[in-house]
Amino acid sequence: MKNLLLPLILLFTVSISAQTKVGGMVVDEFDNPVAFANVIFKNSFEGTITNDDGRFYMESDKTHDALLISFIGYEDLEIPLTSRVTYNMKVVLKESTQQLKEVVVISGKQSKKNNPAVEILKKIWAKKRQNGIRKFKQYAYDKYEKVEFDLNTIDSALMQRKIFKGLEFVFQDLDTSRITGKTYLPIFLNETFSKVHGDNILNEEKEQILGNKNSGFDNNQAIIAFVDDLYQDYDIYNNYLKFFDKSFTSPLSRTGIDTYNYALRDSAYIDNKWCYNIVYYPRRKNELTFKGDFWVNDSTFAIKNINLEVTKSANINWVKEIYIEQEFDVVNDSVFLLKRDYMLSDFSFQKKEKSRGVYGKRTTVYNNYVFDEEKPKEFYRKDRNPFDPSVMNQDSVFWARNRLEELNKDEKGIYQLLDTLKTVPKFKSYYNLVSILASGYVEIDKWNMDIGSVYDVFGFNDAEGPRIRLGARTYFGENDPWRLEGYMAYGFSDKKFKHGISGKFLLDKQSRLIVSGGHRRDIEQLGVSLTATNDVLGRSIASSAVLTVGANNRLTNINLSAFGLEIEPITNVRFRLGSTFRTLRSALPEDFSLDYIDPDTDTVASETKQLDVSTVVIYTPGKRTIGYGVERRDINDTYSTILLNYTRGIEGPWGSDFNYNKLQFSYSQPWQIGGFGRLYSTIELGKTFGDVPLSLLNVIPGNQTLFTTYGTFANMDFYEFVSDTYAAVHLEHNFNGRLFSRIPLLRKLNLREIVGLRGVWGELSDSNIALNAPTNIPLISPDERIYYEYSVGIGNIFKIFRIDFNFRGNYLDRPNARPFAVTGTFGFSF
Template identity: 55%
Template sequence: MNKSFLFIFLFFFGISSFAQTKVGGVVIDDSEKPVAFANVVFKGTRTGTNTNENGKFYLQSEKDYDTLEISFIGYKTKDIFLKSSTSLDLRISLEEEASQLDEVFIFKGKTSKKNNPAIDILKKIWAHRRENGIKSFDQYSYKEYEKLEMDLNTVDSAVMNSRLFKGMEFIFNYTDTNSVTGKTYLPLFINEAVSNIYGDNKIGTRKEVLIGNRNSGFSQNQNLISMFKNMYEDYDIYRNYIKFYDKAFVSPVSTTGIDSYNYVLTDSTYIDNKWCYNIVYYPRRQNELTFKGDFWVNDTTWAIKKIDMETSLDANINWVKQVNIQQEYKVLNDSVFVITKDFFMADFGLSEKEGSRGVYIKRTQLFEDYQFDKERPVSFYQAQVYNPNLAAYQREDDFWVKNRMEQLSRNEQDIYVMLDSLKETKAFNRIYNLASIAQSGFVEFNGWDYGPIYSTFGYNDVEGMRLRFGGRTYFGQNDPWRIEGYGAYGFKDNKFKYGILGKVLVDPKSRLILSAGNRRDVEQLGTSLTNSTDVLGRSLASSSVINVGDNDKLSSINLSTVSLEIEPLKNFTLRVGANYRNIKPASPTFSLDYFVDKDRTMVNSEINQTEVSTILSFSPGREVSGYGVERNVVNGGDFPTIFLNYSLGIKDILGSDFNYKKVQLFYDQPILIGGLGRSNFSLEAGKTYGEIPLGLLSVVPGNQTYFALYNTFPVLNFYEFVTDTYVSAHFNHSFNGRLFARIPGVRDLNLRELVGIRAVYGEISEENRLLDASGLVLRAPDDAPYYEYSLGVGNIFKILRIDAHFRGNYFNVPDARSFAITAEFGFDF
């Protein structure tokens, strides 16, 4: 979970209804057992819902109704007269109708996969799924209206009387009732957007053109808006899996659905002059990533007309109590169905208890003006690197009146008024600022920020206790220039360290950025195979409190860099830079010595090196917010990354010691394997041409801490393997609790199963061995690839992951460890 998600909890947990008819309650049978998936409608209308697996329901409408109709196959239909406009504690008993029991199939519990009419219909849906929707045309375009909302839910007297809301009591005049859950909520944020969508199925591309955007209260916080949008992903119910929150849910109309769901054919009727069947579905097992609900399907095209999907309370998702999806489709040309409405609601909460408080995040998408088979040139779909589209954020009210496909409710309209008033209160701004600090790690002042606060304290064997203070200029997220820096002091070595970096956006259209910086600090080198010239970054291995074995192999580094970066194509960058490094041991027990003469009689303990580099990087699918010198990635970890670096070491410039050439390749690929979970694969390869000392060689990254460090080998010690030519691969997989869900007594813990394997092969030339005078034994995994494997359990208390790592070979290396344990804390879905 990124820190922006933490913003939601810290802000919205930190801080009169206009519907005319509200009903809720429970439906039971003669034996007091709940009737799941019963139909509940306002009599004479199609406004209705289904009871959940516990027989509970909630329904509301802005119109006045006086009669509720409840029906379910095998039971007598029952009408309930509503004595008032609000009836939330109804207890409705249905009577079984014996005469119907002999005429229809009734399935309870686990339904059969054979002789089931619902599954016969499902198979016809599979056969026709590619003939429906926009995929059945070569090209398409349509207009899309999107509404994002966030609400504080379960607003009761305890919330209203909380000291936290002192000075903000007026906001409770804007409470409403959720149409899905029946909970009272307080609308706090709304973002509206209108876009034109274009696509070409022949070349597999899509383009979105934003023509209008407005929101309540957070116009300047585009990071927050982008984070909200990224919480929803495009999904297709006809695919086998529906992905959101980093999880893959089995679609109820997928070809694998019969292994995950029970299906019951319950009703049939005309909808928009089309005869449709109603099928209710629910999970076959607990704790799996599945839904419950129902759908209507047309009997000639076998296309979905309407579908409701709701996650079960026992679904293995952190912080999300329930997700509800509703989609509606209409028929075009009497044969093709296209989507007209998509509603997505997530109920977030720190507790899974039904009455606990939380946050609703809702997205409503409406679609119209479909056009097909209008071919456009490939150049039309090429993404622009610089596209701030400022006019879209400055639309007047008449634009929204014309382009909204659905009018805002009275409460939604009032959100704009409420937020304008709320921003003037000190209490609100205090909560908002605290949440912003937690999300960004910086404390905001006028024109500059202090932080990141998470790096204030550190410890290592050389510096002892370490204090760090840092800051950055900040006038807004789209600043064309920025200066960042820090200072640190070690109480054991009594030395001051610092780092400073400046960057300026020279040309916004090509994203031409000039940057320069300098850092003098103590660092644990060799924690990454890929070269890093990050002036402000510092590995956790450099400041770990608890280590395995001796951890004295730290270096003092004085690094100066200058670079020029350009982005000629979206997500493709070219960077040309130069750097100068002075490296020397930071501990008297650690040596980087190398021979400086052919007779190997004279040594030097410092390295001075000038290097120029050319770096190509490509991140297809990456989404960013903002257009200043720094942009925030809003879908971190959900896209592949390719990195190619060519470095040239130049001797004698600024007293540089060595000539060499270095080529490095890095590739990282996240993989979502349907219902089997999520994997991540990475590959690194590199080769150095020329004679260089230990301080410039490629060290296979070990990890002597108890904390997980990205792409390291946890059972290796620092400097255990050293190479000048290497290939390394890492594979990690999470089953997302799929296996634990089948174990009684364990499934309720919502744990996640984790496995991993990593390997590296490398060589070191004899010339580089002879150059070394450090006293270390320079060895490379050249007999066979060194490998490790790991087993782990994640989601412990929803925040902790523990992995056990095992060495696979090279047990004869002195001081070799055969086993290691690492822990990792984090907020994940």
């Protein structure tokens, strides 16, 4: 999803006027940068704070004639502004000879005791559940959201590059950001209008999207989903704020006094309410923190406005700056409601001052609050698809009536210029290339087909040797009610063709009734997941891994036919009823045996034919999706997943060999552990009733590849343990650099520490052992004691690589047991 930043780099132009612009650097008398110094326009509430290098930039729609600069322990400084634009200022602060008059403070790190700012903070904690929409039983409001992406740091060298030859017209009108002072070129604009209803008693909230419009990419839900995932809602009163998969400590958090320095800077009337101004900045570098200030009312202790800027040293990738402003409206003496929320993110490969990147700007305006109008519980549970055709095609009258903040003339021009760009062949070529990299598919519009995935073209395993694969799928649009997909593959060692084809059809949009079916004949590494569902075209990485540990020869020839029905009568509750018929035999019989004693003839059989009927219930509370076609996109990853699967094996039809019953359960949950990172947890339970051959038993998922794969056991070989009854747990915690940030030599590397613990217990009945007759696979289950492994990993190496050191805890006396293993993975993450 995050790869979709790439298609947004090539598009369009804008201009925003400002009356006063200032920028420069604040230093002390020894020419050292002064970080977190306060910079404010005189006689105003418009201000900012210098970054880690002492730099600042600020602009205002008003004309100002002086700038006030201050920092605790230094004398305040007033600088006259003689022109509308003043850049490259160098401000020297002198050490103060006396303490500030109004507040007793300590220079540098602030005291937690006898600090008036901390005393005010405690009152904010006490009142936070009594402010805003939380004061009422029910609430509703209108919400208008505008998201814009801009290519920033535009200069003559960039304009003259060959990539922009023929596209020079997009640079006709450039301006500077009011936050960073950099030139920028708008490339994408998305607008959404919605109605939000909530119930504080039921703890339910529902957002009904009534209109959505985006520049040049109508109906492109990949981009819309990316935007929704990138800019999820947040509440500054929460202890932790989640941005870009990271959990930042809020300056209003109860743990804030251990994370931030606070100082009371000023007090004044704002909208006829007396408010205090508190400045905050982090106590330590490299943690996920902010710097900024906020104004808080002196009686309700509700926030009137706040700004948050992520510190430059924060351990986050590809994001150079994050700046947030929130403004609250005074309704009466005790109610302050969120009025406007602005967020700017500067995405860049580097954090250097002059490096180029992409701005992501979100502006959200709230209005028409209504309280204590009760809705039935069913109202919140009933799903309204947020992007049906009527939502995507609202007319100009709708937008003129529902825009809570008017577009300026340059934002209006984005739609016109994007339409022009789409007609330029060179731009279309760039866009198509980046789309291939992002999706993995080559689009052939005239055939309504995609070729791919390009990432699956080459593979290797012991049975096939080098392998090539070519696939295709139908694609008329994001919301196709049906989709066909297939592939052909060829192995150069076994000299055999393989294939797979599947189709799915959405019969009813309201209940999401889907019928699906398909067929696959291929070579597969079975046993890499305990509770995997039957995906006709699914293929594990272990089946084509180029590099493996030990002999990776326990592969299976699979001939699979499947048919299924799926329905979602309640949001996030899915029911599946399906049937499969499989023929399974070893792909390398001389190395890996799937033989068993045929109970009817008492002879050895090497092939299993099996008809199964299964019923699956999947519950994903909190999951958010987008789209109304047969395939939808997830736009969050914070939800839990509960799966219950019952499988009935039927003997007889089409030569099916066995009667049995299998029951499986799994529960996966991500946990945000405050500022200490994220814990992923999974519990799996299962039992097979009846006697079945090895090919139908539960294989404990080993991992002989060099890739770190959650849910597998890195020190266990494929088929090392098998069972008919099992219980497994997987725990993995990513501290996101919380520990390394406290080690001086490691702090600047922005590494992240990951620890893991996984264990499994299982048993295998005597009758199942007697049924099977493999000549080279010992049928062992971890029934004596729980098999366990633990791991310590280092992530974010060069921002893209993670390495894990895995240790086997027991069963070390097993033949070829691997007490230690090193695995790794590549990936782009914030």
